[in-house]
Amino acid sequence: MKKIHIILLVLIAGSIGILLTFLKTASTYDTIETAMSKPGKFVHLMAKLDKTQPIEYDAVNNPNYLSFTATDTTGKSVKVIYHNAKPDNLELSDKLVLKGKYQDGLFDCKDIQTKCPSKYKEEQARTGGTHPGNVPVK
Amino acid sequence: MDYIGEHLLPGKLGHFFIILSIVASLLATVAYFLAAQAKEPGDSQAWKKLARIAFLTEVFSVFAIFSILFYIIHNHLFEYHYAWKHSSRSLEFKYLLACFWEGQEGSFLLWTLCHSILGSILIKRGGQWEAPVMTVLSFTQFALATMVAGLYIFGWKMGSNPFILLRDSGVFDNAPGMHVNFDLAQPIRPDYMQSVKDGNDLNPLLQNYWMVIHPPFLFMGFASTTIPFAFAMAGLWKKQYSEWTKPALPWALFSAAVLGVGIMMGGMWAYESLTFGGYWAWDPVENASLVPWMIGISGIHTLLIYRHTGHSLRSTYLFFILSFAFVLYSTFLTRSGILGESSVHAFTDLGMNWQLTVFLLGFVLPALAFFLLRLKEIPSVQQEENMASREFWMFIGSLVFFLSAIVIIAKTSTPVLNKVLGTNIAPPEDAEFSYNSIQVYVAVIVALLTAVSQYLKYKDSSRTYFWKKILIPTVITLVLFALFLVFGAIHYTKKGPVFQGAIWLAVFCSIYSIVANASYIWLGVKGSLKLSGGSIAHVGFGMVLLGILISSSNKEILSNNIGGIPAPLAAGENPRENLTLVKDLTANMGSYSLTYLGDSAHPKKQLWFYKIRVKSNDGKEDFILTPNAFVNYKGNMGLMANPDAKHYWDHDVFTYITSIPNPQTAKDTSTFKPYIRKAGDSLFYSGGYILVQELKKNDSVPEDLFGKDGSLYEVPLQVHSKTGSVYTLKSRLAHARGTWFSLPDTLPSESLVLQLQQVNEDKSFELGVKESGAVMKYVTLKAYRFPFIRLLWYGVWITAIGILISMVRRIRLNRKNTPSA
Numbered sequence: 001m002k003k004i005h006i007i008l009l010v011l012i013a014g015s016i017g018i019l020l021t022f023l024k025t026a027s028t029y030d031t032i033e034t035a036m037s038k039p040g041k042f043v044h045l046m047a048k049l050d051k052t053q054p055i056e057y058d059a060v061n062n063p064n065y066l067s068f069t070a071t072d073t074t075g076k077s078v079k080v081i082y083h084n085a086k087p088d089n090l091e092l093s094d095k096l097v098l099k100g101k102y103q104d105g106l107f108d109c110k111d112i113q114t115k116c117p118s119k120y121k122e123e124q125a126r127t128g129g130t131h132p133g134n135v136p137v138k
Numbered sequence: 139m140d141y142i143g144e145h146l147l148p149g150k151l152g153h154f155f156i157i158l159s160i161v162a163s164l165l166a167t168v169a170y171f172l173a174a175q176a177k178e179p180g181d182s183q184a185w186k187k188l189a190r191i192a193f194l195t196e197v198f199s200v201f202a203i204f205s206i207l208f209y210i211i212h213n214h215l216f217e218y219h220y221a222w223k224h225s226s227r228s229l230e231f232k233y234l235l236a237c238f239w240e241g242q243e244g245s246f247l248l249w250t251l252c253h254s255i256l257g258s259i260l261i262k263r264g265g266q267w268e269a270p271v272m273t274v275l276s277f278t279q280f281a282l283a284t285m286v287a288g289l290y291i292f293g294w295k296m297g298s299n300p301f302i303l304l305r306d307s308g309v310f311d312n313a314p315g316m317h318v319n320f321d322l323a324q325p326i327r328p329d330y331m332q333s334v335k336d337g338n339d340l341n342p343l344l345q346n347y348w349m350v351i352h353p354p355f356l357f358m359g360f361a362s363t364t365i366p367f368a369f370a371m372a373g374l375w376k377k378q379y380s381e382w383t384k385p386a387l388p389w390a391l392f393s394a395a396v397l398g399v400g401i402m403m404g405g406m407w408a409y410e411s412l413t414f415g416g417y418w419a420w421d422p423v424e425n426a427s428l429v430p431w432m433i434g435i436s437g438i439h440t441l442l443i444y445r446h447t448g449h450s451l452r453s454t455y456l457f458f459i460l461s462f463a464f465v466l467y468s469t470f471l472t473r474s475g476i477l478g479e480s481s482v483h484a485f486t487d488l489g490m491n492w493q494l495t496v497f498l499l500g501f502v503l504p505a506l507a508f509f510l511l512r513l514k515e516i517p518s519v520q521q522e523e524n525m526a527s528r529e530f531w532m533f534i535g536s537l538v539f540f541l542s543a544i545v546i547i548a549k550t551s552t553p554v555l556n557k558v559l560g561t562n563i564a565p566p567e568d569a570e571f572s573y574n575s576i577q578v579y580v581a582v583i584v585a586l587l588t589a590v591s592q593y594l595k596y597k598d599s600s601r602t603y604f605w606k607k608i609l610i611p612t613v614i615t616l617v618l619f620a621l622f623l624v625f626g627a628i629h630y631t632k633k634g635p636v637f638q639g640a641i642w643l644a645v646f647c648s649i650y651s652i653v654a655n656a657s658y659i660w661l662g663v664k665g666s667l668k669l670s671g672g673s674i675a676h677v678g679f680g681m682v683l684l685g686i687l688i689s690s691s692n693k694e695i696l697s698n699n700i701g702g703i704p705a706p707l708a709a710g711e712n713p714r715e716n717l718t719l720v721k722d723l724t725a726n727m728g729s730y731s732l733t734y735l736g737d738s739a740h741p742k743k744q745l746w747f748y749k750i751r752v753k754s755n756d757g758k759e760d761f762i763l764t765p766n767a768f769v770n771y772k773g774n775m776g777l778m779a780n781p782d783a784k785h786y787w788d789h790d791v792f793t794y795i796t797s798i799p800n801p802q803t804a805k806d807t808s809t810f811k812p813y814i815r816k817a818g819d820s821l822f823y824s825g826g827y828i829l830v831q832e833l834k835k836n837d838s839v840p841e842d843l844f845g846k847d848g849s850l851y852e853v854p855l856q857v858h859s860k861t862g863s864v865y866t867l868k869s870r871l872a873h874a875r876g877t878w879f880s881l882p883d884t885l886p887s888e889s890l891v892l893q894l895q896q897v898n899e900d901k902s903f904e905l906g907v908k909e910s911g912a913v914m915k916y917v918t919l920k921a922y923r924f925p926f927i928r929l930l931w932y933g934v935w936i937t938a939i940g941i942l943i944s945m946v947r948r949i950r951l952n953r954k955n956t957p958s959a
Contacts, residue, residue, distance in 0.1 A: 002522050007534060015541045018576055019548050025566040026552070042567040059797050060884050063918040064714030085716045085796035085918055088777035099567075110567075 027099075032076040035102045045098040045107060047072040049090060057086040070098060070107065078102065082109040089114050141305070143331035144217045152206045152301035159199035159250075160283045166192035166276035174269035174375070186269055190261055193276055196283075197254040203286075204247055207300055211238060216334045219307040220244070220300045226339035228742050236349040237340040242473055243300035246285045248353060252361035253279055260365070267385055270372035271365070278364050281497050285490075295489055305330060342745075342768040342778045348407035352400060356427065359397025360465045363430055365389040366437065367462035370455050371505060374512045379451065383441055384952055390438050390458070391945035395938040397431045402934040411780045413794045415922055416690070417930075420573040422477045425550040426468035432543035434461040436536040443529040443536075446596045448519045450533055455509055455516065457540065463502040464547065470498045476553050526601070528594040535587035542580040546573065571633060578640045581683050585647035588676040589615075589654035592662060607661055611654040618653065619646050630691035641691050648687065651680030668947055675940025678933045685930025696727050696791070696921035716796050719750070720891065721915040722809075726872075726879045729755050730791070734917050735762070744769050748795055748917050752784070755877060759786070765794045765919065789925040797918035810906030812895060817853075823909055825888050826859040833903060845875035851897050853905070859888055869894040869905060880906070 028034075030043040049055075053069035066086045071077035080098060087093075093114035100109035169189030176182035207220065211234055216222040224237040224244075239245045257275050264271055288299025305326045310316040316333065318324035366386045373382035404424065405417035418424060437457030440450040471477055474491045523530045549572065552563040566572050593599075593608045628641050655676040663669040697717035719725055719734035735749040747764045754760070761784050768778040781794035813821050817832045831854040839848045851871040858864050870881040871894040882893035889909060896904040 003525065004523055004530070004533065008537065011537060011541055015545050018545055022549055022566070022572060023563065025572060027564040027566055028562045029564050044564040057797075059716075059718045059799065059918045060720065060916055063716035063718040063797060083714055085920075088797065 031074055032070065032072050032078050033074050035107070036076070036078065039102050039104075042099070042101050045070070045096075045100070045102075047078075047096050047098060049093060049096060050077050051091070053077075055086070055090070059085070070096060078107045079105070080107045080109050082112060084112075087112055087114050139325060139328060141217075141326075141331065142329045144303075145213075145215050148206050148210050148215065149218060149301040149303065152203055152210075153299070155199040155202040155206070156283070156286055156288075156299065156301070159196050159203065160280065160287060162192045162196035162199060163276050163280040163283050165189075166196055167273055167280055170269050170273040170276055174273055174372075182269065189269070189272065189276070193257060193261065193272065193279075196276070196279060197258060200247070200250050200254045203300075204251055207244065207247070208234070208238060210301075214337065216337050217304055217331060218300075219302050219304045219309065222304050222309075222334065222337045224337070224340060226337040228336075229340055229345075232347065232350060233340055233345050236344055236346075236353075239353045240340055240344055241300070243286050243298050245353060245357065246282055247300070248357045249361055250279055250282045252354075252358045253282070253364065256361055256365060265385075267369065267372055267382065270375050271368040274368035274371050275364060278368075278501075281500070285493065285497075294492060296493055298490060304334065343411055343780075346407055346411040346780070348403055348410065352403035352407055355396055355400030355403055357400075359393060359400040359431070360427075360468075362389065362393035362396055363434060363462045363465050366393065366434070366458040367505070370458045371508070374455070374508055377512075377515065379512075379516045380444075383444060383451075383454065384955070386458070387438070387441055387445070388945045388948045388952065390434060390441065391941050391948065394431065394434050394438060395941040395945070397427075397434065398941075399934060399938045401427050401431060402931075406931065409781075409927075410783070413779050413781060413796070413920075415792070415794075415920060416693075417927075418686075420546075420570050422550045422553075423472050425546050426464070426471045429543045429547045429550075430461045430464040430468065432539055432546075433457050433464060436540040436543075437461055439532050439536040439539075443532055447527075447529045448517070449523065449529055450536075452513065452516050452518055453533075453536070457536075459502075459505050459509055463498075463505070464543075466498045466501055467547070470494045471550070471554070476557060524598050526594065526599055526604070528591050528596050528599070531587050531591040531594065535584055535591065538580060538583050538587075542577065545576060549573070575633070575637060575640075578637070578644050578687075581644045581687070582640070582647050585644065585651040585680060585683055588679065589647065589650040592655065592658045592673065592676075608654070610661065611650070611657040614657070615646070615650045615653045618649050622649070626688075628688075628691050638691075641687055645684065645687050648680045648684040652677050652684065655680065667943065671940050671942070671944030671947060673940070674943060675937045678936030678938070678940055681929045681933030681936060683933075685926055685928070685933055689924045689927040689930060692925045694923040694925075696730050696732075696923055697793075697919060698727055715920050716918050717921070718797075718916050718918045720882070720884060723882055723891065724879070726755075726874075726881075727921075730759075730921075730923075731755065731879070732793075732919075732921065734915075737917075746798075748919075750793055750917075750919065752791055752793070752921075755875065759784075759791070761791075763791070763793050767795045767798065769798070785928070787928065789923055790927050791921070791923050793919050793921040795917050795919050799916060810891075810893065810895070810908045813905045813907060814898075814902055815905055816902045821905070821907070823888075823890060823907060825890070825909075826857065828892070828907075829856040829858065830905070831856065833897065833901060839874075844872070848872070848874045851894060851903075853894050853903065855883075855892055855905075857885060857888060857890065857892075867892055871895070871897060871903075882906075882908075 027042045027044055030038075030045055032045065032047055035043045035045050047070040050069040050071040056067040057065070063085055064083050066082040066084065068080055068090070069077050070080050080100075082100075090096075090112075095115035097113040097115070098107060098109045099111040099113075100107055102108075166189050169185050169192055173182045173185035173189055176185055209215075210218050211221045211225050214221065214225065214227055220241060220243065224240045225234065229237065237244075239248050253275060257272060257279070260272060260275065261268060285297045286300060287297030288302060289296045304310075305316075310326055310330070312322070314320040314322055316326055316330050318327050366389055369382040369386035369389070373379055401424070404427070408414070408419070409417035434457070437454055440454040440457060443450040444454055474494050476491075523533070552565070555561055556563055589611070590608060593604055595603070622645065628638060628645065630638055630641060655673040658673045659665060659667075659670040662673070667674075695715050697715055717725060717727065717732070719732055721734050721736065724731050724733045731753050733751040733753075735751055737746050737748045739746055745766055745768050747766045750763045750765065752759065752761055752763055763782040763784060765782040766780050777795065777798060779795045781792055783790045783792040815821060815830045817830060819830045821828050821830070834852045836850040836852065839850050841848070844850070850873070853869050855867045855869055856864060857867060865885055865888070867883040867885060869883055869892045872879055872881060880893040880895055882891050884891045891906075891908040893906045893908075894903060895906045898904075
């Protein structure tokens with residue numbers, strides 16, 4: 001066997017090892033229920049904002065504290081704490097990817113990804129059209 | 139029905155040229171194929187002639203499509219969906235091109251346009267390789283042309299047509315106002331154009347000059363990976379396993395330079411207009427374009443090995459095939475919508491995933507199968523490589539680089555894995571670290587190899603020669619590194635000593651790479667710039683690595699903040715990155731102080747500029763940054779912020795807005811009124827009274843934050859409002875590193891700001907009280923300091939220049955050797 005082949009094998013084995021370690025550290029996509037069932041474990045929580053509950057954010061007092069309630073299709077809900085500025089489209093989002101851990105009754109979130117309805121731009125065209133010839137006559 | 143105010147001619151022409159481009163590229167493919175297969179030279183010439191006409195027709199069509207679409211956007215013909223969706227009347231001329239490629243259709247067109255240019259050059263210069271290489275290229279053109287076809291075949295949507303009309307696009311399906319009698323069942327009103335006054339505009343985040351030139355470079359880079367791939371295929375096909383490597387080399391070099399610059403221009407755009415505080419985030423979209431580049435670089439190195447020693451031809455084939463394959467894979471990842479969960483900036487699904495999948499597999503699987511089928515026939519040297527040779531270490535470097543690319547793309551591909559296997563794999567807790575912790579070692583190995591390999595000769599080199607030559611650069615590097623140890627440091631301790639050590643090591647190796655390659659220009663090729671393309675490129679690459687290592691590991695968060703209190707007072711607690719600046723109140727943080735001076739608006743758009751004054755405590759830096767933000771822009775509610783940065787030769791100060799108060803804020807013009815008080819005194823404000831408590835002095839403040847002799851005065855204040863609420867505030871005055879500064883405390887519910895301004899000998903002190911008539915005016919922001927980030931940007935340009943110097947040299951060599959091309 002040539003030296004180069006041995007090196008090749010070692011490097012490939014190393015790469016596979018790296019990828020297996022990666023899979024071990026990888027997290028999972030979860031619902032609120034499954035996230036609650038593994039407290040302390042880092043997960044990607046797929047949920048949405050519960051608009052019936054208050055959003056707590058006061059930038060003057062503490063710009064690094066946001067709290068709101070998240071809910072999902074299973075009907076469960078959880079209080080979320082996020083130590084960062086409030087994402088400005090939070091209220092408009094129809095889906096949230098919350099990266100963090102469930103602990104002591106709270107979901108401690110490290111990062112929030114907001115998903116807005118992708119068709120939001122079309123909204124204007126839909127509502128923006130009254131024109132002279134077509135105004136209904138009373 | 140006739141609609142009023144539409145311009146239908148451009149669209150009809152556009153449709154015609156799209157169909158023409160599909161037919162012409164298919165014809166070119168077939169004719170080039172027959173030209174390459176023809177036994178008789180006369181037949182071959184005839185087919186080639188036809189093929190050229192077909193290909194040039196395709197080129198003309200592509201340019202025509204491009205011009206028509208640009209005409210539509212430029213003239214604001216909003217009856218076309220593409221113009222309506224991606225542009226607006228208020229858009230500056232310079233961004234019209236950026237909105238051209240905001241959509242998938244436009245970026246596909248850009249790609250074919252680049253292929254057209256490259257193909258035209260190949261027709262002129264391809265010589266005997268023209269027919270087989272152009273067969274592959276024309277077929278790629280055909281595949282890309284179908285991407286903008288907009289045809290339905292048995293219910294399958296093939297391609298997305300950029301010339302589709304707004305009224306045919308489905309946008310009005312739920313808009314009663316656009317239909318006759320407000321009835322959705324009725325046809326669209328003939329005068330609907332009267333209601334379509336303006337388009338949706340370009341996404342504000344893309345309104346940046348880098349977005350005008352980043353996509354052309356990137357797609358030229360993507361398109362150019364097709365050429366080495368096509369040459370490799372041609373070599374397999376014509377069984378001329380070796381000859382293709384000569385003409386392919388300059389193309390591969392061109393591709394590496396352009397793609398590399400294109401990727402990093404994306405980084406510059408991200409740095410200037412995105413708000414994750416950096417230029418690279420290991421986002422899937424970034425990774426997907428980086429990987430083809432890395433594999434292409436490996437391919438160039440193995441090709442050089444082959445040209446000089448006869449080794450590594452098979453790996454060269456593999457690398458060029460895979461480099462192109464991963465361009466297609468990147469197209470699939472970014473355009474299929476599969477990254478929806480994991481990427482911030484992928485395109486949305488256009489409903490043509492089957493086509494993207496066919497595009498990917500239709501090229502990659504046959505190419506790999508063909509390669510494996512002919513593998514045994516590809517010449518390879520059986521003799522053992524000499525460890526004292528340049529090619530041995532070059533090969534190791536290429537291999538490490540290649541495997542590193544594979545590891546990156548494998549990690550990026552988890553969404554695909556989830557889809558195919560039904561697994562549930564999400565990125566790990568610290569996704570960036572999972573890349574950095576591996577790639578830092580790749581940087582060490584690759585930088586080290588680029589430093590030493592050039593000092594070895596191909597095939598064999600004597601030890602004395604090597605050590606004699608490498609001695610000077612090694613000594614210089616050791617001296618420089620010692621200086622770095624004395625005057626600089628890597629402060630990154632967050633991930634433990636092992637990772638910090640790895641960064642140190644990588645810094646050393648990058649310096650070594652820069653020095654050794656710069657020295658080689660004199661020691662190796664005697665100062666001849668023509669011959670030193672490789673060394674220059676490696677110097678640039680070393681600078682890129684060094685810039686990345688220093689700017690990211692020593693990135694300093696200036697806006698450290700806890701609970702509204704600037705960081706120096708909360709040592710030991712975990713600092714947070716957002717800082718709220720109340721207008722005209724100076725906040726001290728680390729070695730800088732920041733003041734929010736006010737804002738101003740763009741004359742036409744809902745774009746606001748926030749003036750932030752930044753002063754360094756040593757007085758050397760004093761400047762104003764104006765990060766801006768689109769507020770509630772075009773129905774896109776909320777804030778879209780663009781950072782601003784001040785560039786110094788050795789660092790950047792960088793800030794962006796993360797939150798603003800509700801825009802209905804009234805103007806706040808009040809100032810601090812001074813009151814001299816002692817403990818136990820009281821003072822009145824409009825909403826109640828304030829009880830002043832005992833002044834406390836704290837001398838045992840953390841020295842690393844306050845310096846020697848630092849101290850902190852603190853007066854607790856009890857605010858009794860008329861409504862009966864009682865609040866306790868702390869006004870503070872700090873003496874840190876020789877300067878005094880007040881740390882105001884705010885009480886938003888009472889619109890009250892209190893600060894301790896001065897402490898007198900007789901234990902009395904001055905309190906500043908500010909009442910603002912309205913809700914307070916403030917911005918919340920993040921601020922960073924990036925040291926030595928310029929090394930990275932300059933490194934990118936130097937790398938590209940080095941590669942292009944090599945390219946020019948290789949083209950000249952090829953011309954000399956083949957007089958009748």
